[in-house]
Amino acid sequence: MKAHQLKLYNTLSRQKEDFAPINPPFVGMYVCGPTVYGDAHLGHGRPAITFDTVNRYLTHLGYRVRYVRNITDVGHLTGDADEGEDKIAKKAKLEQLEPMEVAQQYTDTYHRDMALLNTWKPSIEPRATGHIPEQIALVEAILNEGLAYVVNGSVYFDVLAYNKRYTYGKLSGRVLDDLMTGSRDLDGQGEKRNAVDFALWKNASSEHLMKWPSPWGLGFPGWHLECTAMSSKYLGTQFDIHGGGMDLLFPHHECEIAQGNACNHRDPAKYWMHNNMITINGQKMGKSLGNFITLQELFTGKHPLLEQAYSPMTIRYFILTAQYRSTLDFSNDALRAAQKGYKKIINGLRIVRSMDYTPNSEIALDGEQVQQVEASITAAYRAMDDDFNTAMAIGHLFNLLKKINSIFTGQLQSAS
Amino acid sequence: MKAHQLKLYNTLSRQKEDFAPINPPFVGMYVCGPTVYGDAHLGHGRPAITFDTVNRYLTHLGYRVRYVRNITDVGHLTGDADEGEDKIAKKAKLEQLEPMEVAQQYTDTYHRDMALLNTWKPSIEPRATGHIPEQIALVEAILNEGLAYVVNGSVYFDVLAYNKRYTYGKLSGRVLDDLMTGSRDLDGQGEKRNAVDFALWKNASSEHLMKWPSPWGLGFPGWHLECTAMSSKYLGTQFDIHGGGMDLLFPHHECEIAQGNACNHRDPAKYWMHNNMITINGQKMGKSLGNFITLQELFTGKHPLLEQAYSPMTIRYFILTAQYRSTLDFSNDALRAAQKGYKKIINGLRIVRSMDYTPNSEIALDGEQVQQVEASITAAYRAMDDDFNTAMAIGHLFNLLKKINSIFTGQLQSAS
Numbered sequence: 001m002k003a004h005q006l007k008l009y010n011t012l013s014r015q016k017e018d019f020a021p022i023n024p025p026f027v028g029m030y031v032c033g034p035t036v037y038g039d040a041h042l043g044h045g046r047p048a049i050t051f052d053t054v055n056r057y058l059t060h061l062g063y064r065v066r067y068v069r070n071i072t073d074v075g076h077l078t079g080d081a082d083e084g085e086d087k088i089a090k091k092a093k094l095e096q097l098e099p100m101e102v103a104q105q106y107t108d109t110y111h112r113d114m115a116l117l118n119t120w121k122p123s124i125e126p127r128a129t130g131h132i133p134e135q136i137a138l139v140e141a142i143l144n145e146g147l148a149y150v151v152n153g154s155v156y157f158d159v160l161a162y163n164k165r166y167t168y169g170k171l172s173g174r175v176l177d178d179l180m181t182g183s184r185d186l187d188g189q190g191e192k193r194n195a196v197d198f199a200l201w202k203n204a205s206s207e208h209l210m211k212w213p214s215p216w217g218l219g220f221p222g223w224h225l226e227c228t229a230m231s232s233k234y235l236g237t238q239f240d241i242h243g244g245g246m247d248l249l250f251p252h253h254e255c256e257i258a259q260g261n262a263c264n265h266r267d268p269a270k271y272w273m274h275n276n277m278i279t280i281n282g283q284k285m286g287k288s289l290g291n292f293i294t295l296q297e298l299f300t301g302k303h304p305l306l307e308q309a310y311s312p313m314t315i316r317y318f319i320l321t322a323q324y325r326s327t328l329d330f331s332n333d334a335l336r337a338a339q340k341g342y343k344k345i346i347n348g349l350r351i352v353r354s355m356d357y358t359p360n361s362e363i364a365l366d367g368e369q370v371q372q373v374e375a376s377i378t379a380a381y382r383a384m385d386d387d388f389n390t391a392m393a394i395g396h397l398f399n400l401l402k403k404i405n406s407i408f409t410g411q412l413q414s415a416s
Numbered sequence: 417m418k419a420h421q422l423k424l425y426n427t428l429s430r431q432k433e434d435f436a437p438i439n440p441p442f443v444g445m446y447v448c449g450p451t452v453y454g455d456a457h458l459g460h461g462r463p464a465i466t467f468d469t470v471n472r473y474l475t476h477l478g479y480r481v482r483y484v485r486n487i488t489d490v491g492h493l494t495g496d497a498d499e500g501e502d503k504i505a506k507k508a509k510l511e512q513l514e515p516m517e518v519a520q521q522y523t524d525t526y527h528r529d530m531a532l533l534n535t536w537k538p539s540i541e542p543r544a545t546g547h548i549p550e551q552i553a554l555v556e557a558i559l560n561e562g563l564a565y566v567v568n569g570s571v572y573f574d575v576l577a578y579n580k581r582y583t584y585g586k587l588s589g590r591v592l593d594d595l596m597t598g599s600r601d602l603d604g605q606g607e608k609r610n611a612v613d614f615a616l617w618k619n620a621s622s623e624h625l626m627k628w629p630s631p632w633g634l635g636f637p638g639w640h641l642e643c644t645a646m647s648s649k650y651l652g653t654q655f656d657i658h659g660g661g662m663d664l665l666f667p668h669h670e671c672e673i674a675q676g677n678a679c680n681h682r683d684p685a686k687y688w689m690h691n692n693m694i695t696i697n698g699q700k701m702g703k704s705l706g707n708f709i710t711l712q713e714l715f716t717g718k719h720p721l722l723e724q725a726y727s728p729m730t731i732r733y734f735i736l737t738a739q740y741r742s743t744l745d746f747s748n749d750a751l752r753a754a755q756k757g758y759k760k761i762i763n764g765l766r767i768v769r770s771m772d773y774t775p776n777s778e779i780a781l782d783g784e785q786v787q788q789v790e791a792s793i794t795a796a797y798r799a800m801d802d803d804f805n806t807a808m809a810i811g812h813l814f815n816l817l818k819k820i821n822s823i824f825t826g827q828l829q830s831a832s
Contacts, residue, residue, distance in 0.1 A: 026510035093652030094442035130546025236509030
């Protein structure tokens with residue numbers, strides 16, 4: 001097999017680039033994980049399977065991958081304000097809603113679903129609440145750079161000041177002037193100098209259940225900050241791959257780039273990878289549209305839109321039948337087709353395992369057969385090397401299956 | 417069935433007490449979890465199964481249990497000092513040993529092993545590294561009480577000062593004077609005023625890989641402190657049950673009581689429960705004795721002392737054949753006996769499920785049979801109510817099995 005020149009599409013440069021890790025054979029990869037305040041759904045399944053494939057393929061090629069995927073457990077749960085603070089204060093700890101109990105429950109079900117989808121566990125799975133000192137240190141660093149300001153116990157990133165030294169919007173291709181114009185009509189700018197500014201640290205109201213002391217008073221970290229804190233802690237201030245769903249590209253990843261540059265004067269990641277979205281029967285998925293399907297509903301078939309249950313491996317296979325940057329439409333027809341396709345692949349694997357390939361075997365392959373088999377394998381690798389094109393790779397596997405079936409039938413015939 | 421008056425042995429009072437939770441129906445239970453820098457072994461299996469049984473039984477009785485079990489991931493890993501600081505500083509982040517990657521690996525294998533042992537997940541599984549601000553706040557509170565002192569960037573708990581206001585040693589029954597006498601000969605007292613003092617915060621050396629900023633400089637929390645921080649955060653400053661292995665009674669739990677009183681002027685837990693130790697062929701388990709058996713070695717039979725593999729449920733059953741406060745000796749003979757016993761119980765369960773108990777059934781039970789069945793069930797409950805005496809409860813289940821078998825045989829005979 002020839003050496004692999006893996007290419008991947010870098011959202012930052014908007015083109016396919018040769019993959020060259022900063023410090024081979026090591027590869028550092030950070031992927032945005034779930035917010036654990038609800039069941040995992042299709043929107044969690046696709047990035048998990050996409051970056052699991054990246055992790056497995058890089059590992060297969062010999063890279064030593066450190067794969068970090070966070071758990072966002074800083075919830076925005078509030079206590080029952082109607083009861084009044086006095087009454088809440090009198091309540092025993094055990095009677096009160098404990099955000100970490102909710103977070104633990106959904107972390108556990110997320111782990112269960114990810115195991116069912118046959119994804120490898122990340123090397124490190126840091127929790128946002130577990131990195132409060134690191135996040136506070138980053139806020140202080142950004143304040144020291146003059147790129148943030150404090151208002152009423154909250155700290156905001158000053159996007160206009162940042163944009164004088166760096167380029168805000170370079171990942172998403174958004175232009176700050178347009179963002180400013182577009183956001184002028186928005187309400188609720190509140191304490192921010194500009195609507196484009198974003199919170200690094202938020203002052204906590206008395207009903208807010210998760211809060212920590214900080215130099216700016218009791219509060220909690222802004223959402224964008226945790227990924228900067230955890231990626232730099234475990235992968236360094238500049239690492240190889242940052243992944244996530246396309247919905248996170250703006251503002252989340254844009255803000256991570258801004259935070260990284262503000263603190264460390266360099267882009268946090270060399271390659272940015274984004275998987276595309278999933279649609280359901282051609283429509284965007286959303287709770288209000290009634291087409292929001294959790295993974296457990298898929299696995300059990302218990303959802304009005306589902307005509308049957310689909311196994312986790314059918315879902316995994318289905319997601320991989322599209323290249324990760326393509327949109328993917330879920331429908332019962334498409335899932336049933338995937339179910340059949342997956343079965344064929346697995347049957348092919350069983351046949352291969354039952355075949356006798358030893359050199360001394362009476363049933364030897366002829367040169368042409370060997371060539372055809374090798375051509376399909378090489379083509380499948382080439383597809384994977386082309387920005388992890390699993391759709392093409394699966395196509396080549398099907399060619400391989402046909403070949404295997406015909407060789408197997410031939411073996412059976414000459415054996416009988 | 418009669419109302420249950422559960423009794424449990426409270427290590428603190430050295431007697432069996434009626435169980436009366438502070439705020440029923442809620443029960444807060446904190447159990448010391450694993451240090452995730454090695455494979456889970458028999459010493460992890462017993463407390464996990466013991467307190468899983470407590471959790472399940474309390475839940476069965478109608479209590480609403482919040483079960484918190486921590487992960488100790490503050491490792492004492494150090495970098496390679498021989499390389500010199502300069503060389504280490506030049507190493508890329510990804511090339512360096514990352515303690516959290518090690519901690520994650522052993523957290524994952526611990527979860528796998530605990531799932532195989534069929535234990536319920538805790539309601540909250542907090543990590544020590546995830547609660548640094550909370551631990552720093554506790555150190556500050558103890559310093560404010562005048563019960564700790566700072567030396568060279570470390571903070572120590574002042575046991576003598578504490579003992580003037582409270583009683584140090586009341587859980588373990590150790591007397592401070594004796595401890596002072598016993599420890600006078602010990603070397604390495606170092607910066608501590610007295611050998612009985614313990615670290616709340618340790619100054620980190622340059623090779624130390626896990627460290628955080630604090631009012632006393634870069635350092636890391638003392639081991640005893642994390643449990644006080646996490647139990648009070650998630651269960652309140654006084655909760656119902658604190659559990660752990662007997663090896664943790666002193667000094668770990670003694671120090672937790674001291675820290676709790678120093679901060680909150682009350683004992684942290686109402687009931688202290690300790691499971692006894694496991695011996696192997698009559699010997700204490702220890703790495704130097706070559707009889708240190710991991711759970712995976714038990715499940716696979718891959719250890720020189722094991723004559724076969726034992727299923728996780730055999731191990732669970734075996735551990736429950738002793739009351740948790742008794743010592744338990746592992747041997748191949750005892751495990752094989754457990755394998756048979758567990759099989760009998762499961763077969764009995766299958767028979768019960770296949771039997772026809774409906775009131776209109778042609779094969780009805782006579783009054784005496786009903787009475788005998790109910791007597792065994794009541795006796796099993798009474799055993800559980802008596803400090804979770806699973807050994808006795810299993811005995812009564814065997815009586816029940818005999819009865820079931822004879823009724824089943826009778827059914828078969830009258831049906832034929």
